[in-house]
Amino acid sequence: MTTDEVQVQSKYDRSLAHYATVPRNDGLFRQMFVNEEVIASIQPGKPLPDGTLIVMETWYSPENLGTVFVKQKQNGEWQYGSFSPDRPNYQMRFSNSCHSCHAPFPETDSTLTKPLLEAALQTRQVQTAYCDRAGRTPCAPEAYIPDTDTAMVFLN
Ligand code: HEC
Numbered sequence: 001m002t003t004d005e006v007q008v009q010s011k012y013d014r015s016l017a018h019y020a021t022v023p024r025n026d027g028l029f030r031q032m033f034v035n036e037e038v039i040a041s042i043q044p045g046k047p048l049p050d051g052t053l054i055v056m057e058t059w060y061s062p063e064n065l066g067t068v069f070v071k072q073k074q075n076g077e078w079q080y081g082s083f084s085p086d087r088p089n090y091q092m093r094f095s096n097s098c099h100s101c102h103a104p105f106p107e108t109d110s111t112l113t114k115p116l117l118e119a120a121l122q123t124r125q126v127q128t129a130y131c132d133r134a135g136r137t138p139c140a141p142e143a144y145i146p147d148t149d150t151a152m153v154f155l156n
Helices: 036-041 096-102 114-123
Strands: 008-011 014-023 029-035 053-061 068-074 077-083
Touching: 014 036, 014 053, 014 114, 029 036, 029 114, 077 096
Parallel strands: none
Antiparallel strands: 008 014, 014 029, 029 053, 053 068, 068 077
């Protein structure tokens, strides 16, 4: 459990707050950020507000950052995108290939790490969850709830 404080930093031309780190069992880890503008309007248990921008870095090792994934809520729909870390590009579109993996989690507004986001904003501490599956395979939603010992619950 990291005790880093949630802090707004300037990253990829935006003001972003680091809210979660998710290590995976193959050594890579992900870091999730939310745009500063919406922080005050995020309410626990409610869908995320329009304009929410979530940026996710995938680190293959502490020196090796891969493609950055982004999603933004526009008119109630999640739009998706990606860019290389040295060339921020926030063009988003509805992508079935992204959505199909996220959509099975309506209880968290298609956002697996939403419980971590809410806990981070409440406690002001960056949250950590461990998902014991390779690559991008989703763990069961319980894995992304902070302070549970059910992180090893698998979907199938
Ligand atoms: C195979 C399933 C899968 C696909 C396909 C997928 N994701 Fe995800 N995504 C996940 C999982 C699982 C997480 C939670 C973090 C983790 O466990 O690594 C996540 C987290 C995210 C997050 C952090 C916010 C959140 O929802 O928790 C963003 C942003 C994101 N994905 C963007 C994308 C984009 C953009 C695409 C398409 C290019 C995409 N994802 C495709 C499984 C997927």
